Amino acid sequence: MLEIFQYDFMQKAFITGILIAIITPCIGVVVVLKRLSMIGDSLSHNSLAGVAAGLAFGLNPILGAVLFSIAAAFGIDRVRKSFPRYSEIAIAVIMSTGIGLAGILSGFVKNSANFNSFLFGSIVAISDFELYLVIGLSAIVILAVIFLFKELFYITFDEEAARLAGIPIKSINFVFTLLTAVTISVSARTVGTLVISSLMVLPVATAMQIAKSYKQTVVFAVIFALIFTLSGLSISYYADFKPGGTIVLVGILTLICVLIYKNVLSKAIVKRAIRCHNHN
Amino acid sequence: MKRVMVGFLCLILVLSVMILSGCSNNTIDNQGSGSGKKISVYTSFYPMYDFTKKIGGDKINLTNLVPAGTEPHDWEPTPSDMVNLEKADVLIYNGAGMENWIDKVLNSIKNKKLITVETAKGLKLLDNSDKSEDLMYDPHVWLNSMLAKQQMEAIKNALVTADPSNKDYYEKNYADNAKKLDDLDQEYKATVAKFKSKDIVVAHQAFGYLCEAYGLKEVAIEGLTADSEPSPARMVEIVKFAKENNLKFIFFEELVSPKVAQAIAKEVGAETAVLNPLEGLEEDDIKAGKDYFSVMRENLEVLKKALE
Incomplete structure (x- = not known):
């Protein structure tokens, strides 16, 4: 057996990494196309407010984080309706709400422990319970994405047409928002905010450069996410880097390579076209 | 345009009323605390607070800045903390890089009578072996009870300077606790x-x-x-x-x-x-x-x- 798999924590890191890499881009495709790329950051700031509220009112802080994250996701959905063409306004409004609430609520916490430590997540420090949680979550998300594939595709591009086609957009949107919020808040505590919010966007952005259809984008995004996570984890193990940052930077480098490749390719096509034209 | 100007002026008016009323509250506060004879002492975080409490006892008004249960590395003062420090007699902190906010706070307060005590000053500090942090020294001196004794002595000296009338009380408390620290050292x-x-x-x-x-x-x-x-x-x-x-x-x-x-x-x-x-x-x-x-x-x- 390879040395890297000899440790229990690395095995868990790889299993969790693979699952997160499969489910996050599935949600990420819809999120990016709805122009909500920053939703990961927004929801994690609201999770922090949830931890503060939980501690202030004697609730379980983790439960508080999940509830606030769900409320924030629905808040974004609602604000987005008021500014249909500027989705990023909704993200910014809800993010500021979260930061503001966290600041004020933290003042009510008597035994103000270190808030961040409740949200601390690292892919190399995952407990058994969290592993099972991620397995259960992944099953739900994968099933939802497979069964609602056509519906999600419709509401992503044109809610109006979706309504005319007889798709219950309200309930589909409800399910999707709920899934997004739970996925982000659970994974943020498990693998860290950085990994989850970048896996939501980076693989999708890379896939969009080369895919020719919606379905291809989803499939390529999952493949890219798997490449980022698995190579990022291995590199961080052998090179003594922080795992979260390594995964993200592998993603960025891949995206840059794909962009350069596409640029060179399209120039070559144009050149060839000009040459053919001159010959004629 | 005119309407905007009027709205803006109103906003300034409301804000200035709020600020003025805030100020007047503070002056009432000042008079209130001026009537007591106890010196007011502020400490940066828990060990400093505990040491000072052991020496000052009920002869001082003691307040801890970093609230219970908060990491002292990432704390920042609130405006009311700053107001309180302007009126304080003594500020006791560990130093050696433990309170990375202390220089900013000390530079921005104008309290001339404030006696500040850096308790780790003059102690033999260990180099910080974690190169990823930009701290020069390891600040956690109080975990060696013999160094804690020296910190307590610095605190005692500051309290005596600020409040000479209770000198004997502070000296006695220091002697008692120094003995306890010696015992702890022997036990370890x-x-x-x-x-x-x-x-x-x-x-x-x-x-x-x-x-x-x-x-x-x-x-x-x-x-x-x-x-x-x-x-x-x-x-x-x-x-x-x-x-x-x-x-x-x-x-x-x-x-x-x-x-x-x-x-x-x-x-x-x-x-x-x-x-x-x-x-x-x-x-x-x-x-x-x-x-x-x-x-x-x-x-x-x-x-x-x-x-x-």
Whole structure:
């Protein structure tokens, strides 16, 4: 057996990494196309407010984080309706709400422990319970994405047409928002905010450069996410880097390579076209 | 345009009324506190607070700036803290880089009569062995009870300067507590002498002075604050170290997430336990009567279980 798999924590890191890499881009495709790329950051700031509220009112802080994250996701959905063409306004409004609430609520916490430590997540420090949680979550998300594939595709591009086609957009949107919020808040505590919010966007952005259809984008995004996570984890193990940052930077480098490749390719096509034209 | 101007003026008016009323509140406050004779003393965080309380007793009005249970590394003062410091007589802090906010605060207050005490000043400081942080020295001096004694002496001297009328009271309290610190030191020496192993794995590098004083060796899981994660290679290093030395316990702190310590402990089949660096104490614990001495003895018990 390879040395890297000899440790229990690395095995868990790889299993969790693979699952997160499969489910996050599935949600990420819809999120990016709805122009909500920053939703990961927004929801994690609201999770922090949830931890503060939980501690202030004697609730379980983790439960508080999940509830606030769900409320924030629905808040974004609602604000987005008021500014249909500027989705990023909704993200910014809800993010500021979260930061503001966290600041004020933290003042009510008597035994103000270190808030961040409740949200601390690292892919190399995952407990058994969290592993099972991620397995259960992944099953739900994968099933939802497979069964609602056509519906999600419709509401992503044109809610109006979706309504005319007889798709219950309200309930589909409800399910999707709920899934997004739970996925982000659970994974943020498990693998860290950085990994989850970048896996939501980076693989999708890379896939969009080369895919020719919606379905291809989803499939390529999952493949890219798997490449980022698995190579990022291995590199961080052998090179003594922080795992979260390594995964993200592998993603960025891949995206840059794909962009350069596409640029060179399209120039070559144009050149060839000009040459053919001159010959004629 | 006119309407905008009028609205703007109204806003300024409302704001200035609010500021003025805030100021007048403060002056009332001032008069209120001026009538008491006790000196008002502020401390930066828990060990400083506890030491000062032991010496000042009921002769001083003592306030701790960093609230119970908060990491003193990432605290910042509120406006009312600043207002209070403007009116304070004595400010006691650890120094050596523990309170990274102290220079900014000291530069921005104009309180001329304020006596500031940097208790770690003049002590023999250990170099910071964690190069990833920009701290020059390891600031956690109070965990060596002999250095804590010197810190207490500096606090006593400051209180005597600020309030000479109660000199005898402060001197007596200092002598009592210095004796208790000597006892604690002896207890540690006697217990550690019986330890079979001298290696401990801790969450963050806080126990350098304790280890130096009693011949222990600490291995810290790198920079383990809530928002930094260890690299897998570092974790493997610690796992190997723990296995080779047959460690039974991996230590973590109350104020830091235990997840990494738990992952490592599970890997090597060890247990986790709290080793408290006393950077803060929760309010419930303070109410339950815990203090520097009781927590230091708890730490000794935990070390005994792990190393004997």
